[in-house]
Amino acid sequence: MSKKVTYHGRIHTSSDAIILLEACRLGLLPKLRQRLAEKERQLVKSGSVFVWDEHEAGMRRWTDGKLWSSSRVSGRFLIYHEMEGKHGRG
Template identity: 45%
Template sequence: MAGQTSGSPLEPTFQGYVGSTMDALLLFEACLSGNLTHVSRRPHDRERPTLIRSGNVFIYEEHSSGIKRWTDGVAWSPSRILGNFLIYRELDKPFQPGEKKRAMKRNKPESGALKTLPKPK
């Protein structure tokens, strides 16, 4: 089944939880067989507030849609690998221009650098 046209309202391919690689493969297969519709474009600015939310899944076919990388106007963390998935977390605020987009390391005290207080007398 073909994707949505650029003039039609954009809808998620699927709404729900993708909990395993098998879940993802079933969604891809459903798109390939025409049981689910892949998206043909990114969401317009006016559509983003209602579309970009937890549970909405957007599947696109790179060649037919021309989408090489998904963008939706939301600030996301750098990706982290979890099994066969790349996980992104929504950020409260976007990175500043020029700011490195990598995870911040936690400050760990170096050995011997802990300050101890004297025992009370």
């Protein structure tokens, strides 16, 4: 499995998110460079955070084969919950 989770944990504040993005920009944490392959999708679980550059990775939307709820605003974040079921739209 070649790809890595950028971070594992919770992002509580905007400052947490900025620190994570800056660490990726500086090369201290890994960014996704392309979509996850089928076998790599097992990396997607509670607490897994993936960072990617839309243009660099050619990914505008996240797809992982799981079924996700509609987004909900929580402060300055959009929150999604994994839904019951085998496969989502992406």
